[in-house]
Amino acid sequence: MDGTGTGRLGLDPRVVERARRLAARAAEPIIEMARTHTTVSVERALLRLAGLSGADPAGRPWVNHLVDAVRAQVGIEHGVALPVWDALTAGPHPGLRELAEAASRGEARFRLPAGPDAERAREAARRAARAGIDRIDARRAERDRLLRDVGDPPHPWIYLIVATGDIYEDIPQAVAAAREGADVVAVIRSTGQSLLDYVPEGPTREGYAGTYATQDNFRLMRAALDDVSAELGRYVRLTNYASGLCMPEIAALAGLERLDMMLNDCMYGIVFRDINPRRTFIDQRFSRxxxxxxxxxxxxxxxxxxxxxxxxxxxxxxxxxQLLNERFAHEAGLADGLIGLGHAFEIDPALPESFRLELAHAQLVRELFPHAPLKYMPPTRHMGGDVFAGYLLDAFFNLAGVLTGQSIILIGMMTEGIHTPWLSDRDLALANVRYVRDACGGLAEDFAPRPGGLVVERARRVLGESVELLERICDDGLLTAIGAGTFGVTRRPPDGGKGLDGVAERADGYFNPAGEILDAEPGAVASVPPAASAASAASEQEVPA
Known part of the structure; x- marks a missing residue:
């Protein structure tokens, strides 16, 4: 290095630029695969955007019945839009719901129309998809208005989880958390929902270690948080999970019900839920x-x-x-201000200099992604039964987050190594982060790692190792790297896992009017302010975005 590095860490901009170029190269085959394939969930998401909701008496959604029927008769490689809207324009069914009901009884017939029939079906499908996109646009405009009228809290946003399994119990807990200082409320999903190839319907009260993600649950929680936002004079954001086998559908429901954040990672479902890599990458592009x-x-x-x-x-x-996630997100139309890259405070506290190493990692991420609303996760792996040590460790995590200008801080719970935290534990956790944030104030302005010191050298070493790994991934392919256990140790082969049977290569003439609109009109500038902070300001103009 020639001493002309940028930011507080003195990162070499040429190394940073090389890392991003390599990430783009590694991502390109995956992007091409996503552009040339579809899945049952992508097709079901189209139907949800077109207004089809509800389920049969056994709980099977009508979108599943309709896509399954089309798939059985003509396949999904051309998309379901032409067969479905051809049946609507030519048949006796007055709407999607009635057509789905007939399909569930085996009474609907589908074909791939041609000529004028195909054009009529195509135009009808486009109108239906446009209506769904317009509803999402209206909900986004609603958020923008509320942010102006109610007020937007400054960074770092304090992120807190509720997850009783019962949406009617979650709501008062979420409201109480907001009153105690939470800026973001996440309703964690019921255990195993990511492995369901359908989205449950209605308000639910029977989740396990979490609450089912459903459209009605989204609507109920959003309304409750809107009420408390007006009471508090600051907008409280709502988070859920768009991952698993129904990623595109849950993303569509989130847009329709004005959620503000969604867990949406390109590899989480592959590594930790054994969902097929191909299915995951195809679904994640449409969801993003x-x-x-x-x-x-x-x-x-x-x-x-x-x-x-x-x-x-x-x-x-x-x-x-993170670099791969950034590239996939940009390609799907996400602006930097919408890319909440994750990282965590997980170094063993018994390791000498552990806090300095944590600062190096956190500052490196902050400088690599200066405009991203970074989400920093608390210690979990090394949390045990000593609640006093756990509370202290969480305070160190909060200090690292404030010192390095993180954007979203998920509060740590001192008892999470023992049991599901009580409400009193949540109050103590909120008090912890409030104290650190208020006591530190603008301390990030004074954080200047010594050139050549441990923090700087550790950050440069991690960046160098990242470049070396990206070079290997470019040579071998990302699917091969995932299969070899590169991320999170777990090996996930390209043709293994759940959901591969729901993938189809697009045929010539494939048509999805929602995808057509989203490709032609990518997401506009984020309504969320960029993650500017004292710790990142020095590098914002110098590190390539």
Whole structure:
């Protein structure tokens, strides 16, 4: 290095630029695969945007019945739009719901229309898809108005989870958390929902270690948080999870119900839920296009790698995944202000200099992605039964977050290593982060790592290791790297896992009017302010975006 590095860490801009070029190269075959394939969930998402909702008495959604029927008769490689709207324009069914009901009874017939029939079906499908996109646009405009009228809290946003399994219990807990200082409320999903190839319907009260993600649950929680936002004079954001086998559908529902953030990582479902890699990457592109249109901040899941791999040895895999996530997000139309890249405070506290190493990693991420609303996750792997040590460790995490200008801080719970935290534990956690944030004030302005010191050298080393790994991925392919256990240690082969049977290569003439609109009209500028902070300001204009 020639001493002309940028930011507080003195990163070499040429190395940063090379890392991004390599990430783009590594991502390109995956992007091409996503552009040339479809899945049952992508096709079901189109039907949801067109207004089809509800389920049969057994709970099977009508979108599943309709897509399954089309798939059985003509396949989905041409998309379901032409067969479905051909049946609507030519048949006796007055709407999508009636057609789906007939399909569930085996009474609907589908074909691939041609000539004038195909054109009539195509125009009808476009009108239906446009109506759904217009509804998402209206909800985004609603958020923009509320942010102006109610007020937007400054960074870092305090992020808190509720997850009782019962939406009617979640709501009062979420409202109480907002009153105690939470800026973002996340309703964690019921265990195993990501493995369901359908989205449950209606308000639910029977989740396990979480609450089912449904359109009605989204609507109920959004209304409650809007009420408390007006009471508090600051907009409280709502988060859920767009991952798993129904990623595109849940993204569509989130856009329709004005959620603000969605967990949406390019590899989390592959590594930690054994969902087929091809299915995941195809679904995530369409879901991110929806998020871009809706102005929804995505949260990525790199923090999870450090629960299975060593946080020091695997630090570079976090950076590589973040660079890949950034590239996939940009290609899908997401602006930097909507790309909430994840990382975590997971180094073993018994390791000498552990806090300095954590600062190096956190500052490196901040300087690599100066405009991204970074989501920083608290210690979990090394939290045990000593609640006093846990509370202290969470305070160090909060200090690292404030000192390095993180954008979203998920509060740590001192008892999470023992049991599901109580409400009193949540109050203590909120008090912890409030104290650190208020006591530190603008301390980030004074954080200047010594050139040649441990923090600077550690950050440069991790960046160098990231470049080396990206070079190998470019040579071998990202699917091969995932199969070899590069991320989170777990090996996931390209043709293994759940959901591959729901993937189809697009045929000539494939038609999805929602995808057509989203490709032609990518997401506009984010309604969320960029993640400017004292710790990142020095590098914002110098590190390539």
């Amino acid at each position: 296009q929806i998020h871009a249109r809706a102005g929804i901040v995505i949260n990525t899941g790199e923090d999870n790698y450090l629960t299975t791999a060593d946080a020091v040895d695997a630090a570079h895999t976090v950076i590589v995944s």
